[in-house]
Amino acid sequence: MTTAILTHPDCLNHVTPAGHPERVARLEAVLTRLKAPEFDVLQRVEAPLAEEAQVLRCHPQAYLEKVKSALPASGSTALDADTHLSPGSLNAALRGVGANLKAVDMVLGGEVANAFAAVRPPGHHAETQTAMGFCLFGNVSIAAKYALDHHGLSRVAIMDFDVHHGNGTQDLLWEEERILFASTHQMPLYPGTGAAHETGAHGNVLNVPLPPMSGGRRFREEMEGQVLPALDAFKPELVLISAGFDAHFADPLAQLQWHEDDFAWATHRLCDIADAHAGGKVVSTLEGGYDLDALAASVAAHLTVLMERGA
Numbered sequence: 001m002t003t004a005i006l007t008h009p010d011c012l013n014h015v016t017p018a019g020h021p022e023r024v025a026r027l028e029a030v031l032t033r034l035k036a037p038e039f040d041v042l043q044r045v046e047a048p049l050a051e052e053a054q055v056l057r058c059h060p061q062a063y064l065e066k067v068k069s070a071l072p073a074s075g076s077t078a079l080d081a082d083t084h085l086s087p088g089s090l091n092a093a094l095r096g097v098g099a100n101l102k103a104v105d106m107v108l109g110g111e112v113a114n115a116f117a118a119v120r121p122p123g124h125h126a127e128t129q130t131a132m133g134f135c136l137f138g139n140v141s142i143a144a145k146y147a148l149d150h151h152g153l154s155r156v157a158i159m160d161f162d163v164h165h166g167n168g169t170q171d172l173l174w175e176e177e178r179i180l181f182a183s184t185h186q187m188p189l190y191p192g193t194g195a196a197h198e199t200g201a202h203g204n205v206l207n208v209p210l211p212p213m214s215g216g217r218r219f220r221e222e223m224e225g226q227v228l229p230a231l232d233a234f235k236p237e238l239v240l241i242s243a244g245f246d247a248h249f250a251d252p253l254a255q256l257q258w259h260e261d262d263f264a265w266a267t268h269r270l271c272d273i274a275d276a277h278a279g280g281k282v283v284s285t286l287e288g289g290y291d292l293d294a295l296a297a298s299v300a301a302h303l304t305v306l307m308e309r310g311a
Contacts, residue, residue, distance in 0.1 A: 162244020
């Protein structure tokens with residue numbers, strides 16, 4: 001068995017205005033780092049273009065039409081102060097959804113042990129009818145619903161360790177008792193959601209806010225004290241990861257002060273949960289991370305663990 005990486009050049013055609021943190025260079029930095037010899041064993045897969053029907057697993061038709069109608073013929077347009085569209089943005093977003101669905105197919109079909117979707121724009125801030133926080137479609141939420149409804153699973157867990165709360169994932173899955181959504185995130189910080197008392201309609205949401213400057217030690221304590229026991233009790237048949245790397249100490253948008261070994265540690269622990277209950281099945285997707293060197297190094301650490309655990 002091996003680890004798959006799924007991406008597509010279309011994801012480089014989502015062009016944001018000059019100075020925007022969620023820029024083409026993010027994915028370029030990741031893909032350049034993954035050209036190193038130690039990553040030659042990765043199974044590299046071209047992300048398919050998701051059908052619009054897949055987006056409708058989580059978003060209504062009216063929202064999809066709103067995004068499509070807002071696409072500019074040239075330049076860029078803003079859906080909100082942070083979230084922009086360029087002519088290539090829709091296809092980039094559909095590749096992001098497609099990468100996650102293909103990764104689920106490959107992992108559940110036994111083609112690979114685990115997989116990472118190296119895509120942009122990210123997805124975990126996209127709410128049911130609202131694009132926000134650089135995100136258009138809820139990539140990981142759509143993948144989770146697809147695993148349940150297309151592959152017939154009963155329980156899927158999502159762990160989001162992005163420094164920002166995955167408000168979109170929470171919104172899309174608030175009523176979905178077959179999915180456990182767990183999130184660690186800095187608080188206070190954008191988008192202002194993710195308090196511990198936000199627990200979902202069925203107790204299916206676990207939010208663990210972390211104070212600024214709390215560091216990797218506090219993160220590991222909360223993971224061991226709250227998140228990992230909850231995931232273990234849920235017994236997921238598939239583990240999905242919203243892998244944001246903006247908790248890194250070098251990241252300009254937040255102050256959790258983690259290092260690459262914190263991301264590696266978290267990846268190992270989530271693989272432990274997958275080994276215990278899901279035959280090791282893990283699908284991870286790129287969310288945030290805005291310092292290019294820190295992002296590339298953190299993705300490399302994350303993938304190194306996935307490769308080790310999937311070997």
